[in-house]
Amino acid sequence: MWFYEKKLQYPAKVGRANVRMAKYLITQYGGPDGELAASLRYLTQRYTMPTGQAKAILTDIGTEELAHLEIIATLVYKLMDRSTVGEIEAAGLGAYYADHDKALYYVNGEGVPWTAAYIQSKGDPVADLHEDMAAEEKARATYEWLINLSDDPDLNDTLKFLRQREIVHFQRFGEALQIVQEHLDSKRIY
Amino acid sequence: MNCDQVAALKELMAQEFTALEFNLYLDTHPTDQRALMEYNEACRQLMVLKQRYQQCFGPLTFCETSGYPWQWIEEPWPWQISY
Numbered sequence: 639m640w641f642y643e644k645k646l647q648y649p650a651k652v653g654r655a656n657v658r659m660a661k662y663l664i665t666q667y668g669g670p671d672g673e674l675a676a677s678l679r680y681l682t683q684r685y686t687m688p689t690g691q692a693k694a695i696l697t698d699i700g701t702e703e704l705a706h707l708e709i710i711a712t713l714v715y716k717l718m719d720r721s722t723v724g725e726i727e728a729a730g731l732g733a734y735y736a737d738h739d740k741a742l743y744y745v746n747g748e749g750v751p752w753t754a755a756y757i758q759s760k761g762d763p764v765a766d767l768h769e770d771m772a773a774e775e776k777a778r779a780t781y782e783w784l785i786n787l788s789d790d791p792d793l794n795d796t797l798k799f800l801r802q803r804e805i806v807h808f809q810r811f812g813e814a815l816q817i818v819q820e821h822l823d824s825k826r827i828y
Numbered sequence: 829m830n831c832d833q834v835a836a837l838k839e840l841m842a843q844e845f846t847a848l849e850f851n852l853y854l855d856t857h858p859t860d861q862r863a864l865m866e867y868n869e870a871c872r873q874l875m876v877l878k879q880r881y882q883q884c885f886g887p888l889t890f891c892e893t894s895g896y897p898w899q900w901i902e903e904p905w906p907w908q909i910s911y
Contacts, residue, residue, distance in 0.1 A: 643889045644900075647844075699852065712906065810853070810856055813856035813857075817856060
């Protein structure tokens with residue numbers, strides 16, 4: 639089970655309101671390589687992991703991704719805060735505004751809603767952990783492209799923290815994969 | 829939210845991150861005794877910071893005792909804070 643802790647994992651800062659960046663950043667909320675997809679992928683794959691290490695790492699990283707989802711939500715909320723309808727429309731978010739005003743909704747940067755088709759849960763721990771490593775690299779690349787699009791040092795500080803977490807998670811999944819492969823190999827020896 | 833609360837919160841966030849990073853590492857390195865000692869020490873320090881923070885600013889999570897009236901509803905929530 640889970641409990642909420644009334645704090646963020648990392649101070650989510652923006653230097654100024656910027657609807658254009660909110661439009662790009664929301665893909666890490668509800669896009670294919672975003673934090674919702676990451677969390678739900680790991681938390682559903684954990685049930686069929688064969689070792690305690692793999693069950694633990696998927697549970698813990700899946701939980702940390704929820705904390706990242708909250709950081710992204712906070713950044714988008716702050717980037718949109720106090721913006722006018724005219725600014726929202728000029729940034730290409732007029733259609734989003736019509737459906738959601740400034741509320742947070744799970745879409746990618748082009749407004750496509752989140753879908754479970756973004757993730758897989760294969761039942762094969764080697765296949766699933768490879769997917770997880772790829773997911774971390776795709777998320778890292780997304781953060782790099784977002785940093786390239788942003789000239790806000792405060793926002794970039796938070797995005798760099800999130801990029802760094804993808805690198806650490808990739809490392810931990812790689813170690814879990816090795817542990818799982820050794821476990822599977824040991825079962826073949828009679 | 830005053831400066832003291834933001835500073836206390838950021839100190840607590842940093843300490844919890846330290847513990848979390850050791851937690852992930854230990855998931856795949858369960859026999860690293862030095863890391864385990866560091867994790868246990870980080871958790872002890874975090875508990876002290878959390879107790880101190882909650883005494884001043886109210887509960888951080890479920891089942892932390894509350895003064896009257898129910899303090900959980902007090903603002904700001906984490907996304908409303910200027911860090």
